[in-house]
Amino acid sequence: MSLLIINIKSLIQVRNQNVLKVSGEEMKHLPTIENAFLYIENDKIVDYGSMENCKNIKVSKTIDALGKIVMPTWCDSHTHIVYAGNREQEFVDRIKGLSYTEIANRGGGILNSAKTLQNTSEDDLYQQSIQRIKNVIKLGTGALEIKSGYGLTVESELKMLRVIKRIKEHYPLKIKATFLGAHAFPESYLKDKQGYIDLIINKMLPKIANENLADFIDVFCEKGYFSLDDTDAILTAGKQYGLIPKIHVNQFNAFGGVALGVKHNALSVDHLEELNQDDIDALKGSDTMPVALPSCSYFLSIPYTPARQIIDSGLPLALATDYNPGSTPSGNMNFVVSTACIKMKMTPEEAINAATINGAYAMGISNEYGSITKGKIANLIITKPVPSYNYLPYSFGENNIETVIINGEVIT
Numbered sequence: 001m002s003l004l005i006i007n008i009k010s011l012i013q014v015r016n017q018n019v020l021k022v023s024g025e026e027m028k029h030l031p032t033i034e035n036a037f038l039y040i041e042n043d044k045i046v047d048y049g050s051m052e053n054c055k056n057i058k059v060s061k062t063i064d065a066l067g068k069i070v071m072p073t074w075c076d077s078h079t080h081i082v083y084a085g086n087r088e089q090e091f092v093d094r095i096k097g098l099s100y101t102e103i104a105n106r107g108g109g110i111l112n113s114a115k116t117l118q119n120t121s122e123d124d125l126y127q128q129s130i131q132r133i134k135n136v137i138k139l140g141t142g143a144l145e146i147k148s149g150y151g152l153t154v155e156s157e158l159k160m161l162r163v164i165k166r167i168k169e170h171y172p173l174k175i176k177a178t179f180l181g182a183h184a185f186p187e188s189y190l191k192d193k194q195g196y197i198d199l200i201i202n203k204m205l206p207k208i209a210n211e212n213l214a215d216f217i218d219v220f221c222e223k224g225y226f227s228l229d230d231t232d233a234i235l236t237a238g239k240q241y242g243l244i245p246k247i248h249v250n251q252f253n254a255f256g257g258v259a260l261g262v263k264h265n266a267l268s269v270d271h272l273e274e275l276n277q278d279d280i281d282a283l284k285g286s287d288t289m290p291v292a293l294p295s296c297s298y299f300l301s302i303p304y305t306p307a308r309q310i311i312d313s314g315l316p317l318a319l320a321t322d323y324n325p326g327s328t329p330s331g332n333m334n335f336v337v338s339t340a341c342i343k344m345k346m347t348p349e350e351a352i353n354a355a356t357i358n359g360a361y362a363m364g365i366s367n368e369y370g371s372i373t374k375g376k377i378a379n380l381i382i383t384k385p386v387p388s389y390n391y392l393p394y395s396f397g398e399n400n401i402e403t404v405i406i407n408g409e410v411i412t
């Protein structure tokens with residue numbers, strides 16, 4: 001199977017094989033070929049360049065992309081897309097004045113979603129989740145990280161991770177699985193927090209490792225959730241089973257979680273709505289990717305991650321959706337990119353870099369995804385005719401995507 005895309009108005013995010021992430025000043029640059037072609041064989045990008053150099057070869061299929069942009073699909077490195085039911089009542093409660101924390105303290109929030117999920121069969125959970133998966137593919141996402149964390153019992157955490165595995169087997173997009181047993185303390189352990197940490201370490205982790213159900217381990221390191229010591233112990237245990245650390249950190253309070261993540265060589269530290277100079281200093285010189293989740297800030301009306309401070313300090317930044325039933329019931333990376341430009345003052349170049357190559361890095365897959373590079377997987381978005389790539393974040397809320405290609409195959 002071969003596919004040739006011709007007359008591309010702008011082929012964007014074209015990079016050499018050795019670029020695995022972009023940081024600071026480099027994020028301002030989005031390498032582009034105008035009036036380009038792109039040639040794909042099977043699932044790989046084989047060649048690209050200016051239309052003048054497009055050879056007249058025999059191919060299985062040709063797409064004319066006159067007036068359109070071709071770019072890598074979005075790489076969404078932080079989601080909780082596998083969940084049961086919804087929390088629309090909490091949404092209404094927040095409109096009426098309750099805060100996210102007040103709702104959580106009343107047994108709502110993560111514990112509310114856990115109760116629903118525990119009472120949902122694995123099959124039903126799969127069916128509910130794939131509706132969202134189909135939708136995010138249409139929105140241009142070609143690689144996705146999915147977390148557990150609404151199970152909070154051995155059985156239900158395994159149920160979530162098995163559903164993620166089943167999605168991986170049946171859908172073509174790239175999926176990485178994260179074990180987030182440390183998302184909240186279940187009601188039955190509120191007076192025995194160490195008991196729940198022991199359950200994670202001694203019961204959940206060995207089973208998950210045995211069935212090879214996760215790539216990463218995550219902890220919600222936050223006041224009222226998991227402390228620095230708890231996080232340290234859980235990440236340490238996860239690493240012993242070969243799971244790579246990631247953390248939810250600095251969503252509401254900054255108290256040293258970023259430095260702890262860096263100490264563990266975490267692949268990413270995510271949220272960062274509250275960030276201080278110590279956090280920035282900890283990230284400097286590390287391999288850890290800071291990840292911002294602007295749709296969460298939008299939905300909860302909490303501060304936006306200070307992207308300018310992060311990028312202007314020379315650091316990289318990735319953007320992801322945080323798709324989940326409580327703080328971000330949306331998996332739309334196009335909205336994330338627009339919101340990052342509008343509310344976080346990222347330029348379109350920075351936001352697109354953050355949502356493609358840096359998102360791929362935050363999943364440990366940027367050697368294969370996240371840019372137009374010879375040998376990388378052909379996961380592509382072809383837009384509708386648009387004036388320039390600036391138009392993508394500018395026209396927020398509009399659907400500019402015409403075609404999505406995954407593994408070299410036209411999906412939508």
Ligand SMILES: N=CN[C@@H](CCC(=O)O)C(=O)O
Nearest residue numbers: 109110220248322324326327
């Ligand atoms: N902050 C922790 N976890 C999720 C929200 C979970 C929920 O409210 O259900 C997040 O990343 O925003």
Ligand SMILES: [Zn+2]
Nearest residue numbers: 078080248322
């Ligand atoms: Zn999250």
